[in-house]
Amino acid sequence: MKDILQLFIVIWLAIFAYLLFPNQQLIRLFILITMTLVFIAWGLKQHIVNKTLSLNIILEYCFLGLLGIALVSFLLYYK
Numbered sequence: 001m002k003d004i005l006q007l008f009i010v011i012w013l014a015i016f017a018y019l020l021f022p023n024q025q026l027i028r029l030f031i032l033i034t035m036t037l038v039f040i041a042w043g044l045k046q047h048i049v050n051k052t053l054s055l056n057i058i059l060e061y062c063f064l065g066l067l068g069i070a071l072v073s074f075l076l077y078y079k
Contacts, residue, residue, distance in 0.1 A: 003045075010038055
């Protein structure tokens with residue numbers, strides 16, 4: 001539960017930082033990429049602790065991160 005709360009706080013901080021720079025697309029992209037890397041690291045850490053880490057899980061987190069970047073980038077640049 002503590003780990004999910006940490007991820008929740010990081011996501012809210014990223015959303016706040018994202019909204020703090022409304023016309024700064026490069027900064028917003030940096031925030032988005034940083035948040036994606038934090039999400040991937042958090043997920044991998046969870047699976048390492050639970051001893052369930054595999055190549056499929058690593059690829060899943062990477063693809064989810066790339067999908068998130070693609071979706072938010074599309075919304076960011078094509079308003």
